[in-house]
Amino acid sequence: MNIFTRKENKIFTTPVLEIDLKRLVENYRLLTKIIAPAKPSAVVKDDAYGLNAAVVAKALYEKADCRNFWVAHALEAERIIEGVPDAEIYVLQGIGVDSLELFRQHKFIPVISSPEMLKFWKKHKIEGIKPVIHVETGLNRLGFREPDLQKLSAKDRQMFSMVMSHLACADEKDHFMNAHQLENFTRIRKRYFADLPASLSASDGAFLGEEFCCDMVRLGAAMYGINTAPYRQNQMQNIINLQAPILQIAQLPKGDFVGYSATYRATTDRTIAIVSIGYGDGCPRSLSNVGKVIFKIDGKCHEARIIGRVSMDNIICDITDIEGLSVGMFGSLICDEYTLDDIARDAGTISYEILSRLGKNTRFIRRYIPA
């Protein structure tokens, strides 16, 4: 991107978020091959991890023939329907009085995860919809437990179109929980839902082998470029490019402090750049004194360490050793060379949380590379 290397004397103030839908669709297609013969489906909950679920779902629908989507809430489902007219949309948090009307109107498919919700469903049943049943296999989050399952009648069990569960530790290939949960899931399927299609894995489970893929895999994080199999090199392409302009370059004399609460003090004379992005844009404050900004000059990457606290609108970084920077040039917070996984590690969290925060911010100049 030539915005990186632009050197004319111009002033920019606004961060730029670029989302590569082409790569996203390519990731999805590659995942589809990896999980075959299981059927792929796309997880676009939490506004497609913050990237605009309407845009992401439409791209997957049009360019990758995706016809099965997962969201967390019915109001998220409503936002994508226009672009995916005849798709099945599953709602993971299920159905309640606060979403019933949306289900009635749009025929979303609720995931039923508790006896109480099942009771609610039976009372308000919607013609033509067969819900998914969520069973608990070891995560101890949502889902029917064994005693709940035992209470289901044969008629109850025939009400569903799919049985699902969710893995706790699928990003660790050899974690004992994987085998444990697969065993539980297999037993439950056999005992209660022998004829029902099944879905166990999200995109981390996709890499654990065919038996984890069952009939349908819920592809989310990996599609967005996150390495969900961190025990090996990422097969996915980065889809995020986050850049922000240098607002000011200044000398920082030896002994001076930087940022809120004066957490950084210069031990020698430094040169600093004030970059127009902060936690108000979704760059975690935990990057304070830890994170970095990448500057690309003539195709070469240079790292500038973030010094002092990340503030709401700005970060300050040390550019003492980088030649050729000037006000108006852009630095990268996320790019191919410093990915979501990298920034998440430096921020002490997971890529999912970074992504989920980022895209919802409304003060980026936002660009989508078309699929």
Next chain:
Amino acid sequence: MNIFTRKENKIFTTPVLEIDLKRLVENYRLLTKIIAPAKPSAVVKDDAYGLNAAVVAKALYEKADCRNFWVAHALEAERIIEGVPDAEIYVLQGIGVDSLELFRQHKFIPVISSPEMLKFWKKHKIEGIKPVIHVETGLNRLGFREPDLQKLSAKDRQMFSMVMSHLACADEKDHFMNAHQLENFTRIRKRYFADLPASLSASDGAFLGEEFCCDMVRLGAAMYGINTAPYRQNQMQNIINLQAPILQIAQLPKGDFVGYSATYRATTDRTIAIVSIGYGDGCPRSLSNVGKVIFKIDGKCHEARIIGRVSMDNIICDITDIEGLSVGMFGSLICDEYTLDDIARDAGTISYEILSRLGKNTRFIRRYIPA
């Protein structure tokens, strides 16, 4: 709120964010008294710390006669103008080629923070606007440094309508930086901008005494209920109520693990509640195994500890010792008894970051208590 104590057997799935504009306006009015005779102004940058800047600015304009607003970016200013027709809107990140048109169209007032930006301003000057000049006094972030100021001509200096700076450590009453920055600011004012109105403090500085208030104080965090003077009891009212429904209650047998990566293991039989909110809603993942959910039963508060990892859509909490809970009841993540400051402390960050994340999420049922 009776939603807390509702006990009928209903299912809810959606978190509810309630923002009390009445209290926000009362906070602003109280701050106005504290800083008098300095003039108040409202900081509504970052979408009013995530609470919807258009709504917040309009309430302050109509109910508290606020006529001076601060945002970070011109595109944020554009979103509030309809509700504050004849107000002055200052843009802290300043002006650039990516925002010039918005400044021309709406007469926003740029804050000029570097010689390069001043050069840009002189080239693209907009009739009828007198910018603010930002001078650096110790934060080492944005602002003219002394050598830059020396290069300004008398004519340059007459171009501005106000001189501002920003404090680094104003939330610590006795921090040496406060006196140091005030001294620097006073010297710079005298030497270069003797006749210009001045603004040094945001809402933390507001509590440091009259000399820190100068002519105008930029009231942000405190107005939103954050204690910006943590060395004493908060004088501000909490304005945030964040609740989420219990989706499921389950038994957790001794020895079982909870959540992703199995970070929690039950040492005795426990009862858990799965609550429909997660980091996808802005509840930091750093609350994993640390945070809490408050349940109010018959007017009494009960704390349920978050166990295991916070996931994107759900948290799991331990309700073993709480009687009378059932599926469909709501727990509080933020309320008068467990404020923004409390959740921030537990999450290892500051209230500003929590607030900035929260309100931008679009899958809440959102309610405003009118001013």
